[in-house]
Amino acid sequence: MPKFNLKGRNILITGASSGIGKELSKCFAAEGSNLILGCHPSEKDVLERWATELAGKYAVKVSALPIDLSDDKGPENLYDFVKRSVDRIDVLVNNAGILHYGCFSEIPLQDHESLVKVNVIAYLKLMRLFMTDMIKAGEGRILNVVSAAAFQPTVYHATYGSSKAFIQSLSEAVNEELKGTGVKVFTFNPSYTKTPLLNRGGFPVRIWWYRVSGLSDPADMALKAIKAFKKEKAVYIPGFRNWFVHSILIRLMPRKFLNTLSRWALRGEC
Ligand SMILES: NC(=O)c1ccc[n+]([C@@H]2O[C@H](COP(=O)([O-])OP(=O)(O)OC[C@H]3O[C@@H](n4cnc5c(N)ncnc54)[C@H](OP(=O)(O)O)[C@@H]3O)[C@@H](O)[C@H]2O)c1
Incomplete structure (x- = not known):
């Protein structure tokens, strides 16, 4: 299989004004x-x-x-604008995301709704729209910035974790369907990272889980993501400890214990 060279490629990155998306844009440039x-x-x-x-x-x-991207036709408008300005997109990086921290019953309904629109609907629509062109071209890559939160329930940011689980499942299934087309879907699954997403979403400054996961640096995450992208890793959880916890350990834990651990470890600490 010829190497997917990034030089001269057209890359679309959503959510590139801050955090991981901004650092990814630097790496791709x-x-x-x-x-x-x-x-x-x-x-x-x-x-x-x-x-x-x-x-x-x-x-x-x-x-x-x-x-x-939370507008009903936001993803379609983005696709139309892009199609008018370049003949093709070689790599779509679905990255824009939002988070709301708190009890599900206390977060306003419109916040849950806008989160699903940005974290789920926009990813799905952009994937579907750009993928059709990529399949026709016989080549293309979709990098979905998901999260380590995709692999288990995330108590106190339940809708966020659920949105990531949806995209994880979607990406892995579609990647299998695409075998032989030249198009691939990868996921990047960092753990908690120091970006405006956490502050804006009211995430506690400290949670017990940081003792296990650490709090990553967005520039470091982006460098690791590009390295994994170039190695064509379909699912990439950066850091040995996070990889071990999210791909091995939680699969061995009884569900009830995992959920209790999630509630306890993701609570804010003073
Ligand atoms: N930080 C973490 O702990 C962490 C961990 C794992 C995965 N992730 C994932 O990484 C991705 C990037 O997040 P980040 O941590 O880098 O956060 P961030 O710095 O807040 O970046 C989020 C980006 O999404 C954009 N965005 C939000 N709402 C939007 C909307 N309605 N329409 C268009 N763009 C919108 C933001 O644009 P504006 O700045 O203009 O609002 C911003 O550019 C997200 O998918 C997130 O879930 C984050």
């Missing part, structure tokens, strides 16, 4: 890829400045496309 970067319209200026900085530093084409 360093590989010589041309980028289309998305964000929420409220961060338009920030993203445009970042796009100009990347284009200047790495001599690649970078454009900014601020579209609200």
